[in-house]
Amino acid sequence: MHYRVKHITEYLYHGRVSHCYNMAHLTPRNTSRQRCINSNVDVLPKPSSQSYRVDYFDNTAYHFEIQKPHNKLVITSTSEVQTATQPGALDLHMGISCRDARHAMFQSRNADILMAREYLMDSPMVRASSELRDYAEALFEDEKPLMVAVKELTSKIYTEFEYSPASTTIATPVHEVMATRKGVCQDFAHLMIGCLRSLGYAARYVSGYIETLPPPGQEKLVGADATHAWVEVFSPGEGWFEYDPTNDCMAHEQHIVTGWGRDFYDVTPLCGVIYGGGENPVLSVSVDVRRLGDPAK
Numbered sequence: 001m002h003y004r005v006k007h008i009t010e011y012l013y014h015g016r017v018s019h020c021y022n023m024a025h026l027t028p029r030n031t032s033r034q035r036c037i038n039s040n041v042d043v044l045p046k047p048s049s050q051s052y053r054v055d056y057f058d059n060t061a062y063h064f065e066i067q068k069p070h071n072k073l074v075i076t077s078t079s080e081v082q083t084a085t086q087p088g089a090l091d092l093h094m095g096i097s098c099r100d101a102r103h104a105m106f107q108s109r110n111a112d113i114l115m116a117r118e119y120l121m122d123s124p125m126v127r128a129s130s131e132l133r134d135y136a137e138a139l140f141e142d143e144k145p146l147m148v149a150v151k152e153l154t155s156k157i158y159t160e161f162e163y164s165p166a167s168t169t170i171a172t173p174v175h176e177v178m179a180t181r182k183g184v185c186q187d188f189a190h191l192m193i194g195c196l197r198s199l200g201y202a203a204r205y206v207s208g209y210i211e212t213l214p215p216p217g218q219e220k221l222v223g224a225d226a227t228h229a230w231v232e233v234f235s236p237g238e239g240w241f242e243y244d245p246t247n248d249c250m251a252h253e254q255h256i257v258t259g260w261g262r263d264f265y266d267v268t269p270l271c272g273v274i275y276g277g278g279e280n281p282v283l284s285v286s287v288d289v290r291r292l293g294d295p296a297k
Helices: 098-107 111-120 130-139 146-160 174-180 185-198
Strands: 002-024 034-044 049-054 060-066 070-083 203-210 226-235 239-244 255-261 270-276 282-291
Touching: 034 060, 070 255, 098 111, 098 146, 111 226, 130 146, 130 174, 130 185, 146 185, 146 226, 146 239, 174 185, 185 203, 185 226, 203 239, 203 282, 226 255, 226 282
Parallel strands: none
Antiparallel strands: 002 060, 002 070, 002 270, 002 282, 034 070, 049 060, 203 226, 203 255, 226 239
């Protein structure tokens, strides 16, 4: 698929902001199934300084500073990206078993496995626990292919948890999501990552966008798409595979990756510090994912 993504974030402040410092993860990254053709970020008011860098996880991070007083901040990210289906997505039954995957994660000296081990450890928003292990353990039978078990966990979360945008915030811990059985894509990704790490499997948080399609006979509304979050799981000897517990599927062409990390805190779309502005700024976000023609034509 060939897409143009436009992501507009707008803050309206009740008081004047004297200056601010911000970091954004808005540039789609290149992966085994995705190519970023071009990307640009525009900020109003115009930044006094700005720069791009590649962070620890190889994501593109955009830093900007505004020293001009302002009551409104608008960040517009526009990208063109080409995506494809995941390699090996249809061969779930052919891979390594759950038992062999666990053994490899802790015994192998393979370089890729050693690199993946950092995603076994606790992170700021995801901590392994007996509660999470008990929730998922029955699915991960020793002889079952790991990718089959992960797909079953994806379906279990989708079936047993309610998608409820008003029920959580960006700081809601996993144990609260377990208690209420409600949340959004970020919560379900954290929950799934916590279950996998608690069982000895490496998993990381993926941030990006997903194309949404209107009901038959209705036109697609501009800005009606969404930022999204899902999970990548490491299969020793085979690589990383993407699963989306919010939609009960493996990630496909409609999933556009901007970055990955241990959890949400590593790849927040926008974060920073402001001086002034008053309390409770008004935030509005618009995301538009549009299909384009073949970029080679």
